[in-house]
Amino acid sequence: MSVRTGGGGEVRNTRQRRAVSQALASLEDFISTQDLHALLRERGESVSLATTYRILQSMSELGELDVLRGGDGEAIYRRCAAEHHHHHLVCRRCGAAVELEAPTVEEWAGRTAAAHGFTEVDHTIEITGLCAACSARRADG
Amino acid sequence: MSVRTGGGGEVRNTRQRRAVSQALASLEDFISTQDLHALLRERGESVSLATTYRILQSMSELGELDVLRGGDGEAIYRRCAAEHHHHHLVCRRCGAAVELEAPTVEEWAGRTAAAHGFTEVDHTIEITGLCAACSARRADG
DNA sequence: TTCACTGCAAATGCTTTGCAGCGCC
């Protein structure tokens, strides 16, 4: 018999949690746990890798973060934005990212899923390529 | 010496490769490498786990298979029914998958990327939800 | 015959977990 502690989840405001939160707040795009951990170390915030994993996991469970899977299965997180859903165009060489609005695609996704009888639909769209700068660099040689 | 040594692809028709092919042909939906390996063992086809990984990887590189990432980052495969690029609508409960054509989205992705100066564009679109059957089951239950 | 393919097992790399001490509430 479990006793529900008031409110459902006590989350303590620790230095580590604050560091992770702030780091995420300063980022525009998705980042992997490993990279975030490296970033924290660069900034002089000492948070162990295990704790980074635990905090990120905890935050995503609380709905404070968006979780995605990188191409190689790595979990990547982003501060849960925002008011509205959008996607990204990412340079696979330098990592530059552009935020995209895709009303047409959103609509298509919903419509298509509904047409197949699906409910509670969610979607992920990622576009990768070489940004203008990297394309030029490559063309130059 | 082979006529085309370039890049690739002499693929020998081995017992193991045939076993994997046939197993995939008998499946409707996505399956993980581990599960496929277990299935092969059940059927009495002895193919080592490492080889299962190698064959699946090889087949997906040749475009004979669709690859997806399960919720926990596991790679899951399915025989590729369509010949050209397409996307999937996957039930997050039972794993049922529907292949989608998305000319509009493809076009949008290309156009948008180009507008931002991106080249060599690639994209990933995944739509998840509850399929009709699972939706009904939930409504009933 | 040749060389890709296999099996085996050790190695990787990401993520999780047991345990003891620390700090937030």
Next chain:
DNA sequence: GGCGCTGCAAAGCATTTGCAGTGAA
């Protein structure tokens, strides 16, 4: 003061890889 949180390091998993023998072409 209690107990969740941390750090550390070892464990756990899926996946990859080195090596030598096997079999397809």
